[in-house]
Amino acid sequence: MTTLPTAVGTRESTGGAAGTTPAAPSGRRRRRGPNASQWTAVGFATPLLAYLVLFYAYPLWRNVDLSLHDYTIRAFVQGNPEFVGLDNFADVFASSTFPAALWNTAVFTLVSIAFQFTIGLALAVFFRSGFRLSAILRALFLVPWLLPLIVSSSTWAWMLNSDNGIVNSVLESFGVGQINWLTSPDTALLAVTIANIWLGIPFNLVILYSGLQNIPGEVYEAASLDGAGAWRQFRSITLPLLRPVSAITILLGLIYTLKVVDVIWIMTTGGPGNASTTFAVWSYREAFGTGQPDFSPAAAVGNILILVALVFGFLHLQLQRRQEAS
Amino acid sequence: MTSTRPWWKTALGVVFTALMLFPVYWMVNVSLTRTSDLRADPPHWFPWDPTLEGYRAVLAQQLPALGTSLLVGLGCVVLTVLIAAPAGYAIALLHLRGARTLNFLLLVAQMIPAVVMAMGFYAIYVRLGLLNTVGGLIVADSTIAVPFGVLLYTAFMSGIPRELLQAARVDGAGPWRTFVAVVLPVSRNSTVTVALFAFLWAWSDFIFASTLNRNGSLVPITLGIYNYIGNNTTQWNAIMATAVVASVPAAVLLVLAQRFVAAGVTAGAVKD
Numbered sequence: 001m002t003t004l005p006t007a008v009g010t011r012e013s014t015g016g017a018a019g020t021t022p023a024a025p026s027g028r029r030r031r032r033g034p035n036a037s038q039w040t041a042v043g044f045a046t047p048l049l050a051y052l053v054l055f056y057a058y059p060l061w062r063n064v065d066l067s068l069h070d071y072t073i074r075a076f077v078q079g080n081p082e083f084v085g086l087d088n089f090a091d092v093f094a095s096s097t098f099p100a101a102l103w104n105t106a107v108f109t110l111v112s113i114a115f116q117f118t119i120g121l122a123l124a125v126f127f128r129s130g131f132r133l134s135a136i137l138r139a140l141f142l143v144p145w146l147l148p149l150i151v152s153s154s155t156w157a158w159m160l161n162s163d164n165g166i167v168n169s170v171l172e173s174f175g176v177g178q179i180n181w182l183t184s185p186d187t188a189l190l191a192v193t194i195a196n197i198w199l200g201i202p203f204n205l206v207i208l209y210s211g212l213q214n215i216p217g218e219v220y221e222a223a224s225l226d227g228a229g230a231w232r233q234f235r236s237i238t239l240p241l242l243r244p245v246s247a248i249t250i251l252l253g254l255i256y257t258l259k260v261v262d263v264i265w266i267m268t269t270g271g272p273g274n275a276s277t278t279f280a281v282w283s284y285r286e287a288f289g290t291g292q293p294d295f296s297p298a299a300a301v302g303n304i305l306i307l308v309a310l311v312f313g314f315l316h317l318q319l320q321r322r323q324e325a326s
Numbered sequence: 327m328t329s330t331r332p333w334w335k336t337a338l339g340v341v342f343t344a345l346m347l348f349p350v351y352w353m354v355n356v357s358l359t360r361t362s363d364l365r366a367d368p369p370h371w372f373p374w375d376p377t378l379e380g381y382r383a384v385l386a387q388q389l390p391a392l393g394t395s396l397l398v399g400l401g402c403v404v405l406t407v408l409i410a411a412p413a414g415y416a417i418a419l420l421h422l423r424g425a426r427t428l429n430f431l432l433l434v435a436q437m438i439p440a441v442v443m444a445m446g447f448y449a450i451y452v453r454l455g456l457l458n459t460v461g462g463l464i465v466a467d468s469t470i471a472v473p474f475g476v477l478l479y480t481a482f483m484s485g486i487p488r489e490l491l492q493a494a495r496v497d498g499a500g501p502w503r504t505f506v507a508v509v510l511p512v513s514r515n516s517t518v519t520v521a522l523f524a525f526l527w528a529w530s531d532f533i534f535a536s537t538l539n540r541n542g543s544l545v546p547i548t549l550g551i552y553n554y555i556g557n558n559t560t561q562w563n564a565i566m567a568t569a570v571v572a573s574v575p576a577a578v579l580l581v582l583a584q585r586f587v588a589a590g591v592t593a594g595a596v597k598d
Contacts, residue, residue, distance in 0.1 A: 040501045041420035045428075048413035048476060055469055056435055059446025066449055076452065123342065131335035137343045139584050143350055146576035146587070148530035150548045151569040154555055155353040158562050166352060169368045198349065259439035262532045266552065284441045287448070288537045295445060302442035309437035317430060 066299035120204025145202035211245030380567030391550035401464035402528035414479025458542035471524035
């Protein structure tokens with residue numbers, strides 16, 4: 001799983017404040033004015049700037065281009081697609097897949113986050129109490145997060161196999177009949193959500209755990225002197241003090257879950273029918289999943305996803321600012 | 327931290343960990359199961375009668391794919407560090423103008439779904455003839471790691487004591503020498519973290535591999551597994567054996583570099 005560890009943009013303030021001090025003594029460089037040192041800075045940043053233009057902006061622009069034209073395979077090769085304006089977007093919104101994808105994306109994302117976060121928080125609190133072997137066990141919890149997605153997804157697919165899967169075998173011993181996890185439209189979304197929850201727990205655990213560590217122990221000691229029990233401490237200390245970290249964890253989880261393709265594609269390819277098709281999977285399927293690549297609607301769906309990502313990007317920035325201010 | 331360290335908590339912790347890691351255990355278990363036992367009902371909970379036929383299949387068929395993945399991963403590491411380290415230096419220590427905007431762009435860049443990038447790259451590569459090339463895949467995979475790398479370097483380098491840089495300057499070092507002789511060595515841990523994640527993400531990538539490189543003569547191991555699933559759904563022991571082998575880098579990282587891993591996960595989400 002590619003999570004989005006993002007560095008804090010805090011240090012500008014420190015950098016700026018300290019920046020005036022070391023710049024002063026370097027007399028010669030200083031006399032040439034701020035331009036010279038600014039050119040050096042730009043020089044060091046040039047590889048990144050070139051990279052961003054070539055390998056981010058350009059592909060994204062191509063993507064917008066794809067969504068505004070009617071790219072058939074022939075047009076792709078010959079390079080003369082017809083300009084259709086926003087027709088592709090209109091088609092996407094009118095498509096019968098749209099409501100299904102919207103519903104599935106919402107359910108997949110919200111249910112995943114709710115469970116990942118709750119379980120992650122519970123485990124973080126549990127591990128914080130510090131017992132023998134806790135460090136090793138906590139490290140082992142990272143394993144699902146480090147495995148390639150194809151590995152965990154295919155393992156889950158086999159575990160949930162209707163006839164030979166271990167999950168059904170266990171359920172049958174409790175008298176539950178065979179469940180066609182991945183092949184029935186009723187359970188496909190549930191199946192991929194379960195796998196995704198499992199994948200996201202380590203990330204939530206690690207972030208929330210380090211958030212917990214920043215809460216001073218004295219606060220808890222004072223509370224327990226006042227006679228507050230474990231639950232009371234959790235409600236009145238842990239939850240409120242952890243709120244900034246929780247907000248960022250949930251937001252990063254949202255952003256990650258919205259773009260998930262691998263897990264769903266490998267387990268169910270979004271099927272049966274559209275039963276587990278989210279926007280990201282829909283986009284992938286249109287472009288690469290069938291023998292007939294249809295890039296234009298796929299790019300339109302992709303661009304909708306980017307708009308959503310941008311909204312969350314701004315939200316993330318706001319949260320970071322607020323966290324820095326606190 | 328309590329002074330009494332109750333064993334029951336350890337026991338509970340072991341149970342939780344075992345539950346969490348059950349799928350991983352199951353992967354190993356299935357990889358050692360004989361083909362004839364794969365469809366046994368109930369499934370074998372333990373490979374009493376282990377076989378290495380799955381692993382023999384991996385060795386016979388997937389070695390080139392492992393090599394490709396290794397190559398792509400290493401290429402990605404080099405590209406990422408080459409771009410991210412100087413950029414972090416410029417933003418954190420050289421007071422690059424517009425750094426705030428750049429930070430925001432990098433943040434947004436991380437949020438762009440890979441499938442969108444894949445379509446853009448596909449459209450570009452198809453014209454340039456870069457589809458199904460290792461170089462093309464390295465570039466595409468590096469887009470996952472570069473923004474992360476820059477942000478991580480920036481965060482770390484901002485914490486480098488100014489006195490250190492001043493001392494270098496007094497000794498007559500220019501910006502380039504300061505970067506190479508002072509900043510880079512001091513930032514070694516960040517480089518390890520960035521390299522680690524760049525490798526892991528490139529190694530694990532499925533979306534770019536399955537879109538930009540699916541007909542290549544050199545496919546990475548993730549695609550090797552995927553093609554396996556598509557081709558012979560009966561040989562799950564071989565699929566799981568490949569999965570076990572593909573998990574080796576993750577396991578090695580966890581053992582050798584756990585603190586770097588934790589550092590990478592929490593970078594920025596939590597204020598230190």
